[in-house]
Amino acid sequence: MNYDLCVIGGGPAGMAAALSAHELGIEKILIIERDHELGGILNQCIHSGFGLTTFREELTGPEYAERYIRMTEASGIDCSLNTMVTDIKGADEEGFCSITAMNGENGLFRIRSRAVILAMGCREKSRGALNIPGYRPAGIYSAGTAQRYVNIDGLLPGKKIVILGSGDIGLIMARRMVLEGAKVQCVAEIAPYSGGLRRNIVQCLDDYEIPLLFRHTVTKIHGKKRVSGVTISEVDENYSPVPGTEKEFECDTLLLSVGLIPENELSKAAGAKMDPVTQGPVVNERLETTAEGIFACGNVLHVHDLVDNVTKESVQAGRFAAEYILNGKKAWGEAKRPPIPKKEKNTIPEDLDRKRQVICIRCPNGCLVTADRKEDGGFEVSGNLCPKGREYIINEFTDPRRNISSIIRVENGRGPVVSCKTSSEIPKGKIGEVMKEVRLARAKAPVKVGDVLLKNVADTGVDMIATADMEEG
Amino acid sequence: MYDAVIIGAGVNGAAAARALSGYRLKLAVLERASDVCEGTSKANSGIIHAGYDAKPGTLKAKLNVRGSEMMEELSKELGFFYRRCGAFVVCFDEAGTEGLRELKKRGEKNGVKELRIIDGSEARELEPNLSKEVFAALYAPSGAVADPFGMNIALAENAAVNGAEFHFLTEVTGIERIEGGYRIFVKKTPSAAYEAVSKIPETLHIYDPETEYYDTKTVINAAGVYADRIHNMISAGKIGIVPRRGEYMLLDNTVGDYVGRTIFQLPGKLGKGILVTPTVHGNILVGPTAENLPDREDTGTSAKGLEKVKNTALLTAPELPLKEVITSFSGLRAHLETRAALKNREEEDVEGDFMLGEIPDAPGFFDMAGMESPGLSCAPAAGEYIAGLVRDLLRPEKDPGFHGKREAIPNMAVSSEDHRKELIAKDGRFANIICRCCTVSEGELVNAIRRPLGATTSDGLKRRTGAGMGRCQAGFCNPRAVEILTKELDITPGDVCKNDPGSEFLAGGTEYEL
Structure with missing residues (x-):
């Protein structure tokens, strides 16, 4: 099989790169995806917060994926699903890269392609990398594994949870577990700040009164068969546990959200030089790796903060690959490290005056907004970077509301659950009631994005609508 | 009866x-x-010792040398991984060479072949990552590793x-x-x-x-x-047996060739027995500590123990890439504290x-x-x-129906391209890779369940196929392994255990009552 461009990975990076190359006239494009559907990790990120720059609206992960899936399908780009790439080689003398892949349908096969774009994404750091002493019982999951269990498989990994690490995935999963009825005991963070967005500290922890313990880490795991608890200790400036500060927390589950690593086994096997700082391949200004004809974008290149930035970079990668295919190779030039997002170092100010101040959760900026009541009953608002902040804080003090994302069970679907969200905000005080109804609700496949799955949920006047498709199965 | x-x-x-x-x-x-x-x-060094350690004349000495000799053929007959990688016992000063000579003499008495003592520079030529402090080594080419x-x-x-x-x-x-x-x-x-x-x-x-x-x-x-x-x-x-705990750390297979041979340290004041070794699965293993414990179930790791593993291993290989540690674990050796005489042997x-x-x-x-x-x-x-x-x-009769050969579980990771093709042609599930770190397919997992004494737990699958042993430590494949066990055994996901009952992975569906 010969292609002009072969994209490894059908997540947001792979689809954006393929579409971008396609727009520039590259016709024979193949996306190889190991899962049974396109979308990558977005499919399990059922919360909202995606697409603010790409689509200028706030979407859930599956919705963001769905838009790209539709564009990809409409473009006529070939997709090989359920297919595992086992080896990639850079361009040979005839100018063809070689990709070895396999799937149940075609067995093991080889593809020749003028160019390759690596878009395999990243993975989570595991417990082993932390070397936490204790037993190795069931009940220790990376936050992403737990997310898959809950949001894709419709299964609850535990009922009493401690979370180590306050990256965005950890924060998001804290809320998710609470919505599904589990108790989250605390989130422990070794640093004096969170690597997650400030809005997520507010809407995932504060909203549910989950304690966030800065400068704390898990120093022992208890329970031989299943986790029965953890010891959490304070750490000093060198992140070493301070003796005498140990506290025991009862839990049946420990979720780890301790960082992401680009997944570069294939890149390394292809001979691409790696950058120890990004843990991704070394690239030049055209996102070309040191392996001939092989480009890289998205989280395989370096871990991004937002999917919108993944898309942006991948569009460029698609363009550079298209130019390479159309115009032939240029001198490689110099290595250029892609701009690495500044590591978030967020806290909620301790002196936050909760009577008049909030952290706005409307966008990743997380502005600290202050509202003072004026004599005419209106508000004097300051600190907000945009009008949304004003609207948010006034609502927060008069009628606080939230959007909720969850899953609804599907009776005859290909998968057991479909993701959904509130069609508009519901009163914050009604979250519990809404979730109760959502948990009991059943949907019938086929489901399409936007379908109403539950009308007037908990008498809020708001519907639960599907955020993904679900075929019959 | x-x-x-x-x-x-x-x-x-x-x-x-x-x-x-x-x-x-x-x-x-x-x-x-x-x-x-x-x-x-399940939790030991995975080493097939050459046989120079045990006191000549003991069963330990005899069985070790016999075991070491029979292992390669047995591994072929029964289909388990075995590799004769060779072993070093290193010492760090001139005085240590006396100890090495002692070991060599003992080994030769036990019938270990090809033992020789090499100096530090020859040792480093063979193992470039060895410490400059290594003064000499006993080289035992018949030392090996196996899949325990x-x-x-x-x-x-x-x-x-x-x-x-x-x-x-x-x-x-x-x-x-x-x-x-x-x-x-x-x-x-x-x-x-x-x-x-x-x-x-x-x-x-x-x-x-x-x-x-x-x-x-x-x-x-x-x-x-x-x-x-x-x-x-x-x-x-x-x-009386005292459980003697040994803690280990396992390094990712990306650094699996950091040493090619098992490197022991000569027992002495620097500590005893922390080794650095390749494993048959392509990782590097370091450990174990030795600590007598009162609790026969205490297979946890400790901060102190892991620190000791680390520090002692660094004496052997100062640049050991410890940031590549993917897991740590411990095992208990059954150390006999109080003995009794047996019929065939005198206690003394x-x-x-x-x-x-x-x-x-x-x-x-x-x-x-x-x-x-x-x-x-x-x-x-x-x-x-x-x-x-x-x-x-x-005095039983031989069973003429005895069949000593075992067909191993197919293994995509180590199969040639042609063999992979063959496997997939027979069953498409061999193309469905479940464990990405170790390239383990659905076909292998299903085979590991549906065979004699097949796996019933995720640990069982891991030990039979390697699924979940890699750098992500089952982050990706755990939900898939649970799914496959659920399907093949026809049980609910909530029944699937990591190992013994009580180690269930899930609390139930999200619809459960609270």
């Missing part, structure tokens, strides 16, 4: 069972855990195929003498997975939760750290040796006790040895 009941399905129990399964004998293996290889056998899980599983599986019954989740609670033998009382733990798997005939799994005892003519006690309790149930000559002769043989005041009751290092290296030979003693007593 059984001819022989073997207590414990670790590597020694499995080796004994297999050695006896070639004869017309009714055999049962009783194991308190949910799978073979759940005690000491694979060996245990293969021995048990082959014993089962040849008629030995395996009863899992069966804990021995008491033993009584009866006419012509022994009655072994047991406590059974119920398990949905076992009930289900026993309905798949090819697994040969048995589910008999009602059984209260087994009657047998002879008993082999291969109960690991509990061997003293079993022994003391029947003999007046009490013995055997200080520090295995307790292998018949108990004088319990005819037909055989101990395999104190099987600490080099226990894995010795296991197949120890199994043969103890089986020989049982046969001397029972």
Whole structure:
């Protein structure tokens, strides 16, 4: 099989790169995806917060994926699903890269392609990398594994949870577990700040009164068969546990959200030089790796903060690959490290005056907004970077509301659950009631994005609508 | 009535069972855990020692050299990984060379071949990552590594195929003498997975939760750290085992060639026995510590222990890439603290040796006790040895139907491209890679379940196929493994355990009542 461009990975990076190359006239494009559907990790990120720059609206992960899936399908780009790439080689003398892949349908096969774009994404750091002493019982999951269990498989990994690490995935999963009825005991963070967005500290922890313990880490795991608890200790400036500060927390589950690593086994096997700082391949200004004809974008290149930035970079990668295919190779030039997002170092100010101040959760900026009541009953608002902040804080003090994302069970679907969200905000005080109804609700496949799955949920006047498709199965 | 009941399905129990399964004998293996290889056998160095450590004349010495010699062929016959990578014992000063010479002499007496002492620079030529402080090394080319899980599983599986019954989740609670033998009382733990798997005939799994005892003519006690309790149930000559914990760290296979050989340190003031070794799975293993513990279940790791592993290993290889650690674990060796004489041997002769043989005041009751290092290296030979003693007593006929060869679980990771194609052509599930770190396919996982003594747990799958052993430590594949076990065994996801009942992965569906 010969292609002009072969994209490894059908997540947001792979689809954006393929579409971008396609727009520039590259016709024979193949996306190889190991899962049974396109979308990558977005499919399990059922919360909202995606697409603010790409689509200028706030979407859930599956919705963001769905838009790209539709564009990809409409473009006529070939997709090989359920297919595992086992080896990639850079361009040979005839100018063809070689990709070895396999799937149940075609067995093991080889593809020749003028160019390759690596878009395999990243993975989570595991417990082993932390070397936490204790037993190795069931009940220790990376936050992403737990997310898959809950949001894709419709299964609850535990009922009493401690979370180590306050990256965005950890924060998001804290809320998710609470919505599904589990108790989250605390989130422990070794640093004096969170690597997650400030809005997520507010809407995932504060909203549910989950304690966030800065400068704390898990120093022992208890329970031989299943986790029965953890010891959490304070750490000093060198992140070493301070003796005498140990506290025991009862839990049946420990979720780890301790960082992401680009997944570069294939890149390394292809001979691409790696950058120890990004843990991704070394690239030049055209996102070309040191392996001939092989480009890289998205989280395989370096871990991004937002999917919108993944898309942006991948569009460029698609363009550079298209130019390479159309115009032939240029001198490689110099290595250029892609701009690495500044590591978030967020806290909620301790002196936050909760009577008049909030952290706005409307966008990743997380502005600290202050509202003072004026004599005419209106508000004097300051600190907000945009009008949304004003609207948010006034609502927060008069009628606080939230959007909720969850899953609804599907009776005859290909998968057991479909993701959904509130069609508009519901009163914050009604979250519990809404979730109760959502948990009991059943949907019938086929489901399409936007379908109403539950009308007037908990008498809020708001519907639960599907955020993904679900075929019959 | 059984001819022989073997207590414990670790590597020694499995080796004994297999050695006896070639004869017309009714055999049962009783194991308190949910799978073979759940005690000491699962958490050790995976080393096949050359045989220079043990005191000449001991069973340890004889069985080690015999075990080391037979291992390669056995690994081919039974389909488990084995690699003769060679071993160094290094010392850090001139005084240490005396110790190396001592070891060499001992090894030669034991019959170890090709031992030689090399100086530091030659050692570094062969192992460039060795410390500059290494002064000299004893080089044992016959040192090897093996897959400790694979060996245990293969021995048990082959014993089962040849008629030995395996009863899992069966804990021995008491033993009584009866006419012509022994009655072994047991406590059974119920398990949905076992009930289900026993309905798949090819697994040969048995589910008999009602059984209260087994009657047998002879008993082999291969109960690991509990061997003293079993022994003391029947003999007046009490013995005592102290669990000796060893902690380890495992490094990612991306640095798997950091050393090519097993590097021991000469026991001395720098500590004892922290080794750095490649494994058959392509990782680097460092450890173990040695710490006597009161608790026979304490297989946890400790901050202190891991620190010690780290610091001591760095003496051997100062640049050891410890940021590539993917997991840490610990195992308990069954260290004999109090011995008793056996029928075939005098107590004075055997200080520090295995307790292998018949108990004088319990005819037909055989101990395999104190099987600490080099226990894995010795296991197949120890199994043969103890089986020989049982046969001397029972005088059974050979079983002409004995089939000693085991077909290994297909392995995509190590298969050639042509073999991969072949496997996928036969069953498309071999193209469906479940464990990305170690390239393990759905086909392999299904095979590991639907075969003799097939896996019923995710740990069982891991040890049979390597799924979940890689750098993500099952982050990606755990939900898939749970799904496959659910489907193949026809149980609910909530029934799937990591290992024994009580280690369920899930709290239920999200619809559960709170």
